[in-house]
Structures are given as C-alpha cells and as structure tokens.
Amino acid sequence: MTTQPEKIKILHIDSNHPILWQQLEEVGFTNEADYKSTKEEIEAKIANYSGIVIRSRFDIDKAFLDKATNLQFIARIGAGLESIDCDYAEQKNIQLIAAPEGNRNAVGEQALGMLLSLFNNLNKADREIREGKWIREGNRGHELDGKTVGIIGYGNMGKAFAKKLRGFDVDVLCYDIKPMVGDANAKQVTLEELQQKADVLSLHTPWTPETDKMVNTDFINAFAKPFWLINTARGKSVVTKDLVEALQSGKIKGAGLDVLEYEKSSFENLFTDNAIPKAFQYLLNADNVLLSPHVAGWTFESHEKLALVIVNKIKAVYFESEVVKQEEKRVTGIGGVFFKSENPKALRDWYKKYLGLPTDDYGCSFWWKDTAGNDAMTQWSPFANDTTYFEPSGKQFMQNFRVHNLDRLLERLKAEGVTLVGEPAVYDYGKFGWILDCEGNKIELWEPIDKAFL
Numbered sequence: 001m002t003t004q005p006e007k008i009k010i011l012h013i014d015s016n017h018p019i020l021w022q023q024l025e026e027v028g029f030t031n032e033a034d035y036k037s038t039k040e041e042i043e044a045k046i047a048n049y050s051g052i053v054i055r056s057r058f059d060i061d062k063a064f065l066d067k068a069t070n071l072q073f074i075a076r077i078g079a080g081l082e083s084i085d086c087d088y089a090e091q092k093n094i095q096l097i098a099a100p101e102g103n104r105n106a107v108g109e110q111a112l113g114m115l116l117s118l119f120n121n122l123n124k125a126d127r128e129i130r131e132g133k134w135i136r137e138g139n140r141g142h143e144l145d146g147k148t149v150g151i152i153g154y155g156n157m158g159k160a161f162a163k164k165l166r167g168f169d170v171d172v173l174c175y176d177i178k179p180m181v182g183d184a185n186a187k188q189v190t191l192e193e194l195q196q197k198a199d200v201l202s203l204h205t206p207w208t209p210e211t212d213k214m215v216n217t218d219f220i221n222a223f224a225k226p227f228w229l230i231n232t233a234r235g236k237s238v239v240t241k242d243l244v245e246a247l248q249s250g251k252i253k254g255a256g257l258d259v260l261e262y263e264k265s266s267f268e269n270l271f272t273d274n275a276i277p278k279a280f281q282y283l284l285n286a287d288n289v290l291l292s293p294h295v296a297g298w299t300f301e302s303h304e305k306l307a308l309v310i311v312n313k314i315k316a317v318y319f320e321s322e323v324v325k326q327e328e329k330r331v332t333g334i335g336g337v338f339f340k341s342e343n344p345k346a347l348r349d350w351y352k353k354y355l356g357l358p359t360d361d362y363g364c365s366f367w368w369k370d371t372a373g374n375d376a377m378t379q380w381s382p383f384a385n386d387t388t389y390f391e392p393s394g395k396q397f398m399q400n401f402r403v404h405n406l407d408r409l410l411e412r413l414k415a416e417g418v419t420l421v422g423e424p425a426v427y428d429y430g431k432f433g434w435i436l437d438c439e440g441n442k443i444e445l446w447e448p449i450d451k452a453f454l
C-alpha cells in the first residue's frame with residue numbers, strides 16, 4: 001500500500017500494551033481510542049478509519065463491515081479471528097491481522113502446567129493442607145514419563161505445547177485436518193491412531209462448525225484408554241455434560257480447563273445469566289478438575305509480545321512493498337551437501353581418482369558465479385559416521401542452503417513455528433544457523449562470505 005502513514009487513522013477499541021500505540025505513532029499513523037462506546041456507536045463512525053485494533057470486545061460481522069467503507073485492516077490482539085467474519089472481510093479486501101506468535105509460548109507453558117498439576121494433585125493437596133488434612137496416599141501422583149500425549153490442532157498453540165514437552169520422555173502425536181504439519185516434536189497421525197494411543201489429550205483447535213461440541217460422549221468413548229483432557233482452545237468444543245459423565249465413569253481421569261462452554265464470546269464474563277448449570281456445579285466440586293479463567297495466553301510477557309507482533313504486521317502492510325518481498329528470497333542456492341561416510345579419507349581419495357574432484361581434508365569446494373557475477377562456493381564433504389554435527393537429526397546427510405539474510409530469516413522462521421537448533425555462529429566466512437524440517441532433518445543455513453575462501 002502506498003498511502004502516507006499520517007493519512008491512516010487507526011481506531012483502538014480495547015486498551016493494549018502502550019508500546020502498540022507508541023510505535024504506531026512513531027511511524028506516523030494517527031491513533032484514536034474509544035474503549036467505551038457501544039458497537040452501534042462505533043459502527044456510526046467506523047467509516048472514518050483505515051484500521052481498527054480490537055481484542056474481543058464485540059464480533060465484527062457483515063453489518064459492521066458494510067459500514068466500515070474505508071477499512072484497510074483489522075488487527076486482533078490475540079491468536080484467533082473467530083470473532084470476525086473473515087470471508088466477508090476478505091471479499092472487501094480488508095487485511096486481517098492476528099498475533100498467535102505473541103501468546104503461543106504462554107499457552108504452551110500453561111497447558112504443561114495444568115498437566116503436571118493434575119498428574120501430581122497439586123491443587124487438591126494444597127487445598128487439603130489448608131484445611132488441616134495431611135493425606136499422602138490419596139495424593140500419590142502419576143508421571144508423564146513414558147506416556148503418549150495427543151494434540152488435536154497442530155498450529156501455533158499445538159506446536160508450542162509440543163515444544164514444551166521436548167524434555168520429557170513422552171511420545172507426542174498430533175492430529176490435524178491439514179496434511180504434513182507434523183515435525184520433530186510431534187508425529188502426525190490419524191484421529192483413530194491418536195485415540196488408540198493417547199494417555200493425554202490437549203485441544204488446540206479453533207472454534208469451527210467441525211470443532212463445535214467435538215469432544216462428546218462418542219468422541220470420548222473412541223479413546224482406547226482412560227485419559228486426561230486439557231482444553232486451552234475453545235470452551236464450546238467440549239460438551240461439559242458429557243465430560244462430567246466421563247469424569248464420573250473414570251474414562252476421563254482429570255481435566256484442565258482454561259476455557260469453558262459457558263463463557264461469553266468476549267471472554268470477560270462467565271455466564272450470561274446467574275444460573276449455574278448442573279454439569280458446571282460438578283466441575284466446581286471435582287478434585288480432579290483444574291479451572292482457569294481463559295488466561296492461558298495471558299501473561300505479562302505475552303501482553304507486550306502481542307502488541308509488538310501486531311505493530312510489526314501493521315507496519316508490514318504499509319511499508320513492506322511487493323518489490324521488497326520478492327527481492328528477499330529466503331534461500332539463494334545450495335551451500336553444501338554433507339553426508340556420513342565409513343571412511344571419509346578413502347572416499348575423498350576415490351572421488352579424486354575417479355571423478356577428478358580436487359579434494360582436500362574438508363572435501364571439495366565447487367566455485368561458480370552468481371547472477372550478479374560474484375564468485376560463489378558450494379561445499380561437498382563426507383563426515384565420519386560418528387559425527388555429532390547432524391544431531392538432533394538421525395539422518396545420514398545434512399543439506400546446507402545459502403541464504404540472503406540469516407538473522408532476519410531465522411527470526412521469521414521462528415515466528416512461523418519452525419524449530420531452530422542451537423545458537424547461530426559467526427565465522428570470517430559467514431554466519432551459520434540451523435533448523436529442522438518437518439521430518440526432523442537438520443538444515444544448515446549459511447549467509448556466506450565466499451571471498452574469505454579465495
């Protein structure tokens with residue numbers, strides 16, 4: 001977009017971390033706040049704004065969008081966009097911006113915290129001690145070690161939770177409607193396989209017609225073993241009444257619920273009226289149930305991270321022109337092919353003798369010219385079988401890709417949920433960073449200084 005920033009008026013209808021306002025102002029946008037007006041009042045003036053920043057105050061539906069005749073973007077300070085009619089907004093060319101990168105770590109940590117608290121009866125034991133009860137056998141815990149954790153919905157949040165589980169000796173499975181989303185932290189399986197194997201189920205799906213009331217009696221009974229349930233996704237994906245029956249029968253051994261079927265879509269209140277449903281009353285009295293008020297993604301750190309992610313994405317809408325986006329190729333070529341060998345020296349000698357490669361102790365360097373006419377190098381190297389350089393990948397080979405801007409690429413890959421390995425390293429012949437692909441193969445990324453080898 002080429003509009004001048006000062007012409008872009010942004011309406012903030014929820015309060016956020018001050019860094020958001022401040023940084024938008026710094027680049028020249030005009031900010032206005034209106035945290036109090038009703039939806040109707042905002043609708044009456046929304047045509048004056050190019051952008052709106054919202055958390056969860058109200059739904060943005062067709063009627064609202066029809067009145068927002070000059071709107072260019074909607075930024076939601078949060079992970080999901082369920083409260084926005086996304087299809088209609090896209091038809092109107094309105095860019096939708098969310099910030100799952102800002103609170104996914106928080107959700108991953110809370111899901112893990114809930115699981116460990118349930119496994120070890122921490123909340124129950126704490127309550128009992130406060131009541132003067134010292135019950136040890138009744139608080140014997142379970143260990144996560146050796147269990148299978150099933151994740152449904154392997155996007156930002158699911159991946160963040162799987163990453164937190166890395167230090168535990170657990171098998172992590174994921175089920176997702178998108179193919180090929182599994183990675184080194186979770187193996188993608190069918191729903192049936194997950195239901196056969198899981199000891200723990202953690203939900204990380206958005207609220208859609210398919211996930212609405214997804215966890216019901218039939219779904220629960222399809223699990224082969226009794227299991228623990230963690231829900232930090234959306235309350236309406238679990239039928240509370242059916243969950244209660246499963247808790248009573250022992251099919252569900254315990255539940256950690258950060259979200260509830262009964263909470264309002266603004267997440268600010270529990271009930272629309274004062275009546276407490278019977279199933280919820282059961283949860284309130286159950287020792288093996290842990291409840292929290294939709295705060296999995298709500299940390300001091302995520303407050304700031306969400307604001308920063310949003311501000312950067314808004315800036316990108318206006319300042320990152322198409323030319324820049326195209327110019328910035330992530331990978332510019334093959335930097336090297338590395339593989340394990342029984343006897344690297346004998347192999348290097350073989351390639352020298354029969355294929356004429358000018359090998360040295362490191363293998364062989366191929367020189368070529370890039371499109372700008374610069375000398376560029378690609379390395380071919382056998383490594384000893386016992387090398388640890390390809391770890392954590394167990395594969396026999398490792399690819400090295402030449403990249404344009406390593407720091408920026410690693411930052412982007414991290415934000416996109418790709419697993420980074422170790423810390424980047426800087427040598428006089430370039431910068432190196434390492435990532436894993438979706439099968440757990442380690443890839444070396446190299447921002448080369450080829451002339452250092454000349």
Ligand SMILES: NC(=O)c1ccc[n+]([C@@H]2O[C@H](COP(=O)([O-])OP(=O)(O)OC[C@H]3O[C@@H](n4cnc5c(N)ncnc54)[C@H](O)[C@@H]3O)[C@@H](O)[C@H]2O)c1
Pocket residue numbers: 079080100103107152153154155156157158175176177178181204205206207208210211232233234258259294295296297298
């Ligand atoms: N409790 C909190 O504070 C909190 C914070 C952040 C996000 N959330 C919630 O977590 C959920 C996930 O957020 P995200 O940012 O990871 O979303 P995401 O879009 O990155 O990932 C969701 C994944 O679920 C998959 N999916 C969709 N429908 C499915 C289905 N029927 N079966 C299996 N997989 C399906 C999608 O393909 C996607 O990979 C959302 O409901 C979000 O609102 C809660």
